[in-house]
Amino acid sequence: MELYHQLFCPHSRFVRLVLAEYDLEPELIEEAVWRRRPEFLALNPACTVPVLVDESGIAVPGATVISEYIDERYGEAAGEKRLQPPTVAERVEVRRLNMWFNVKFFAEVSEHLVREKIWKRYMRAEEGGGPPDSSAIRAARANVSQHLRYIGWLAKSRNWLAGDRFSYADLSAAAHLSSCDYLGDVPWQDDEHAKNWYARVKSRPSFRPLLSETIPGLAPAQNYADLDF
């Protein structure tokens, strides 16, 4: 398997976590999507990462589509460790939260922070590069507080975010938060429940490779890789 991804892309991180939880080890290929490489456009006309290419050559694009594909192929064999729960009502809740983080949180928080602070460093001017837009960063920081409260509320009332079981919902939330956390933009002190839940997810072996990645010239926030932050 090959996974086209980008460092600190929250959707790529989510898929890497999912694959690691199922002990799948794809070859990782970094793709600078803003270059719009013709060979990559042929794999995914939307020109976004992640794209998973399976052993038979099927290209599976996007976090949501990949997570359904992985569940169909590997979910049942995982038994109790399956990341999509067995009942209809539980699956609705996992998918609802997955969309919450992969679409809503991304649009309101993580896309702005990662694009303004990280990707723009690598883009040429004509690809959208340049200095960070401080109003986009300000808006994202205001939104992250609201989201953190919601995560705290879920974590307080349930064992994991979507219910009793560890699921895709925990991985998508943690993936998006981890990119923001590297940048020091998650006010963990504001919500003890959210912080404790994140510490539990972060200490899983699947998280380790992500926590060791860094950006040249941009050090991680103080407690980013600290498991007892």
Added chain:
Amino acid sequence: MELYHQLFCPHSRFVRLVLAEYDLEPELIEEAVWRRRPEFLALNPACTVPVLVDESGIAVPGATVISEYIDERYGEAAGEKRLQPPTVAERVEVRRLNMWFNVKFFAEVSEHLVREKIWKRYMRAEEGGGPPDSSAIRAARANVSQHLRYIGWLAKSRNWLAGDRFSYADLSAAAHLSSCDYLGDVPWQDDEHAKNWYARVKSRPSFRPLLSETIPGLAPAQNYADLDF
């Protein structure tokens, strides 16, 4: 079943088409999401339509989550008429295009046109109402041409958008286009293949209720409800 929806909301239209294809007839409840009604927020904290409430009271929010739910509950029994195909590769393609229209086309085209031209009429100033933003409309119109070309290319090389079978991909594409088409913002003359494909979808019985809906004070474009446009 109850379906909370909004007239001309492309995601609501998609779900209505899916339900109609499966001969399911939910009670339709219009929800002005910008009012942020507390009872509706309890059903869907994201405060978006559509939300399907099933017979057992489970609230299923959002086009993507609803389409997976409907497939799990009614797909197999539909046999040849199932809207999600049976093989892994085909399902990837249907889901890819479903995300294409429900996320990408929405963000680039249909959200702007419907919000600026329709919803703003019903919103108070503090809810985001006001005169339409002409630069948002201009951008959406430029984007719709690109999308129409892509749809035409798919329709030319395949029987239906995702392959041999009529699927969710056709319904999501047609749902989003239909809202734009009411407003006269789809340049059908630019692509014969896209036009012929849309004429086939539009003439299905599931489409009939949508084509008869109108907005007071805003007449539909000339050929909107015309099956041989």
